[in-house]
Each structure stands twice: as structure tokens, then as C-alpha cells.
Amino acid sequence: MTEDIRQRIVELLPRLRxxxxxxxxxxDKGDDxxxxxxxxxxxxxxxxxxxxxxxxxxxxxxxxxxFDRLRAQKVRGETLDLDAVGEVVGEDGRKITETRLTLARVxxxxxxxxxxxxxxxxxxxxxxxxYKEVAEILGIPIGTVMSRLARARLNLFQYVEGxxxxxxxxxxxxxxxxxx
Amino acid sequence: MGELSDEMxxxxxxxxxxxxxxxxxxxxxxxxxxARKRLKVFEATRASIxxxxxxxxxxxxxxxxxxxxxxxxxxxGVYTDTSSAAxxxxxxxxxxxxxxxxxxxxxVSGPRLSMATAWxxxxxxxxxxxxxxxxxxxxxxxxxxxxxxxxxxASGPLQRALETTPSGKKVSLGEDPxxxxxxQTVLTxxxxxxxxxxxxxxxxxxxxxxxxxxxxxAGQWRLDIHMAxxxxxxxxEPSKRVTPASKAASSVETAVRxxxxxxxxxxxxxxxxxxxxxxR
Numbered sequence: 001m002t003e004d005i006r007q008r009i010v011e012l013l014p015r016l017r018x019x020x021x022x023x024x025x026x027x028d029k030g031d032d033x034x035x036x037x038x039x040x041x042x043x044x045x046x047x048x049x050x051x052x053x054x055x056x057x058x059x060x061x062x063x064x065x066x067f068d069r070l071r072a073q074k075v076r077g078e079t080l081d082l083d084a085v086g087e088v089v090g091e092d093g094r095k096i097t098e099t100r101l102t103l104a105r106v107x108x109x110x111x112x113x114x115x116x117x118x119x120x121x122x123x124x125x126x127x128x129x130x131y132k133e134v135a136e137i138l139g140i141p142i143g144t145v146m147s148r149l150a151r152a153r154l155n156l157f158q159y160v161e162g163x164x165x166x167x168x169x170x171x172x173x174x175x176x177x178x179x180x
Numbered sequence: 181m182g183e184l185s186d187e188m189x190x191x192x193x194x195x196x197x198x199x200x201x202x203x204x205x206x207x208x209x210x211x212x213x214x215a216r217k218r219l220k221v222f223e224a225t226r227a228s229i230x231x232x233x234x235x236x237x238x239x240x241x242x243x244x245x246x247x248x249x250x251x252x253x254x255x256x257g258v259y260t261d262t263s264s265a266a267x268x269x270x271x272x273x274x275x276x277x278x279x280x281x282x283x284x285x286x287x288v289s290g291p292r293l294s295m296a297t298a299w300x301x302x303x304x305x306x307x308x309x310x311x312x313x314x315x316x317x318x319x320x321x322x323x324x325x326x327x328x329x330x331x332x333x334a335s336g337p338l339q340r341a342l343e344t345t346p347s348g349k350k351v352s353l354g355e356d357p358x359x360x361x362x363x364q365t366v367l368t369x370x371x372x373x374x375x376x377x378x379x380x381x382x383x384x385x386x387x388x389x390x391x392x393x394x395x396x397x398a399g400q401w402r403l404d405i406h407m408a409x410x411x412x413x414x415x416x417e418p419s420k421r422v423t424p425a426s427k428a429a430s431s432v433e434t435a436v437r438x439x440x441x442x443x444x445x446x447x448x449x450x451x452x453x454x455x456x457x458x459x460r
Contacts, residue, residue: 165217
């Protein structure tokens with residue numbers, strides 16, 4: 001059975017790597033996170049309940065490891081990844097509406113999001129999971145998934161486009177979300 | 181129904197609404213220009229993010245991760261440090277450990293985290309431990325393995341055997357059975373990175389080893405797996421696979437099955453590669 005689970009984990013590796021890369025913003029750090037995740041998963045295979053989704057279990061472990069790591073960095077006083085991403089594209093640069101530039105800007109914007117929002121972007125939009133599945137993975141209410149994800153996207157849009165359309169209360173709210 | 185909330189618009193953009201709710205939202209959107217603008221935020225963010233990291237899915241998974249998942253054993257069951265102040269002594273309890281430690285970190289560079297650091301320490305440990313006999317005889321050109329930059333490579337007779345010996349053929353070093361080293365290459369194949377790899381077995385006076393080595397562009401054979409197996413001589417007749425009697429052997433076979441791309445190479449193909457110094 002263990003053999004079979006290992007094989008199934010291998011099949012999940014590409015998705016786990018993508019997830020970890022989004023979270024850490026870096027392919028090497030992402031792979032380290034994947035390896036830590038696999039180490040933890042393999043050391044507690046008995047805690048996985050057959051019949052439940054292995055991918056959800058692995059993603060849960062991955063995000064827990066990542067949050068633990070962020071906390072440890074904070075305790076040690078290291079710079080968080082999201083702070084390390086500087087302003088690369090200035091006002092002038094953004095006026096050049098080139099696709100590549102915008103994509104880079106989007107990627108940058110994702111890295112600047114608070115961790116709680118970034119993980120939702122990674123799970124819902126990039127991994128394509130439903131709100132309900134994500135609520136289960138993260139162990140939070142579905143309403144929280146939706147409000148955080150909406151804030152994340154308003155933040156991101158504002159970062160890339162410079163402004164958010166619509167009423168101002170939303171914008172104020174999204175700024176609060178960012179400051180959290 | 182009042183103003184459409186951001187969450188409602190987002191759920192609509194994400195296809196998370198039931199048909200009935202979709203219809204309601206669409207009806208409101210038709211008359212609410214402000215809501216249509218806000219909807220764009222959620223449509224645009226979805227569209228620009230969704231494929232942003234997809235290239236990661238197409239990349240080959242680094243070998244060290246594959247091997248880690250396929251060969252890892254719970255650490256506590258494998259390696260026991262029984263050192264005391266007086267008599268430092270380390271005991272290997274499971275040959276799979278060697279596989280675990282011989283993980284190639286081919287794709288990875290940059291800062292290593294704690295896990296990875298523990299890793300390189302263990303790689304050294306395995307060379308110092310499993311290769312004990314070999315290190316004692318260092319200097320006489322009989323070492324099977326050598327360590328470069330945290331990677332284990334074939335050396336001496338093993339390097340020569342991997343480079344020049346057809347599968348199934350035994351090469352022996354030394355006449356005296358008490359000190360002879362016998363090496364047999366078992367199988368040649370291409371891995372998922374299109375690198376040539378060979379499975380081998382070695383019998384030394386202190387024990388048997390089996391493993392998988394993959395050839396680097398520089399012509400070295402990097403040992404992705406090198407594990408101690410039961411102390412038994414290489415008994416295979418030419419062109420016949422040695423029966424995997426021990427756990428080590430079956431672990432190597434398992435690992436081969438995981439990393440092999442297509443079928444093993446036939447004798448003619450193998451001969452041609454050896455003649456050509458492994459250039460395709």
C-alpha cells in the first residue's frame with residue numbers, strides 16, 4: 001500500500017511544485033518546500049485516511065509547512081519573501097502595455113500579497129480548486145475563503161492597474177486587507 | 181436583492197454559482213454598470229493568473245524529489261546514532277538509507293534549507309559508512325566510489341566497468357578470492373531526462389553493493405542509488421539478471437522502474453554506445 005501511495009505522491013509532484021513555487025516565489029525554495037512536505041507526509045502516512053483526497057492532504061501539509069517557515073523567519077528576524085520583492089516597474093514602465101510586462105507585474109503582485117491571500121490565489125486560481133475544497137484544505141469557513149480571495153484579487157488588480165473600479169468603500173477595504 | 185457584493189461577483193466569475201444564482205446575477209449585471217466594472221476585476225485576475233505558473237507542470241520533476249518520495253524511509257527506523265562520549269559508533273540499520281542519501285540534487289542550486297543540510301551530512305555518512313572497506317584501501321585505485329561536491333560518483337573499477345563493460349559481463353579485480361572485487365553491470369537504460377543509466381552490482385570482501393549510476397555530460401557516472409546488499413558474490417551468468425534476493429536489490433529494481441524511460445537498451449545498442457564513448 002505504501003508503495004502505491006508513493007507512486008500517487010509522485011504523480012502529484014508537478015502540482016505540488018507549482019503550488020510551492022507560487023507560495024515561495026522561487027523554484028529552489030519551492031522544491032525545498034515540496035521535499036519538506038513529502039518528508040512530513042511520508043513520516044505520517046498513517047494519518048492520511050484512505051478514501052479521502054491525497055492531494056488535499058498534501059496541499060494542506062505544504063501550506064502548513066510554509067506558514068511555519070514564515071513564522072520561524074519572523075521569529076529569527078529574517079526578511080520575509082514578500083518584503084523582499086521590490087518595486088520593479090515604475091509608473092512610466094506600467095504605461096508600456098506589453099503582455100510580458102503585465103504578467104511580470106502580476107507575478108510580482110502575487111508575491112506581495114499577505115500569505116493568507118496568496119495561498120488562496122494559489123489554490124483557487126492556479127490549482128483550480130473549488131471554494132469548498134479550499135475551505136476543507138485550509139480548515140476555514142467557505143465565507144472566509146471568499147472574502148479573502150476577493151480581497152486578494154482587488155489588491156492584485158490595484159497593484160497591476162493602479163486602481164480598482166467601482167465604489168470607494170471596496171477600495172478602502174482592500175487596502176485594509178493588504179495591511180493585515 | 182441589493183447591490184451585488186464582491187464575493188458574489190467573484191463567485192460568478194469563477195463559475196461557482198448554481199444556475200439559478202447565475203441567472204439572478206446576470207439579470208442584475210444587465211442594469212448595473214458599476215457592478216459590471218467590478219466584475220472585470222475578478223475576470224481579469226482569473227484570466228491573467230490562471231496560466232501564469234503552468235510551465236512548472238511541464239518541467240520534469242527534479243530527480244532528487246522523485247527519489248526522495250520513492251526511496252525515502254522514515255528516518256528514525258533507518259539511521260541510529262548510538263554514539264556515546266567514549267565510543268562513537270554509528271549503526272546502519274537499513275540499506276535503503278543509501279538510496280535515500282544518494283539522491284541526486286541535479287536540478288537544485290542555491291541556498292539549502294535545514295532538511296537539505298541534514299541531507300548532505302548523511303551523504304557523507306553513507307560514504308564513510310557503507311564504503312568503509314573502500315576507504316581503507318584508498319590509494320590503491322580500488323575505491324568504488326568518490327565524493328565530489330556532495331555527490332557520489334563511481335571511481336576506479338566501478339567507473340571503468342560502467343563505462344566499458346556490456347551488461348551481464350563480470351569484471352574481477354584481484355586473484356585472491358578473499359580480497360577480490362567483482363563488478364557486474366546488469367542493465368542499461370535511458371532515464372526520464374534522456375540520460376544513460378546503468379544498474380550494477382558489486383561484490384567486495386566486506387559485502388555486496390547494488391545501485392544505479394547515471395552518466396553525466398562530463399563522462400562521470402553519478403551514483404543515484406548505491407546501497408549495501410547482503411554480502412554475497414555476484415553470481416549471475418552472462419546476460420542473465422541476478423535474482424533480487426535481498427531488499428536492497430528489489431529496492432534498486434523498484435527505483436529503476438520509476439526512472440526508466442521506455443525499455444532497457446538491447447546488447448547491440450549498448451555495444452555501440454560503449455564503442456562511441458556513450459555519445460548518441
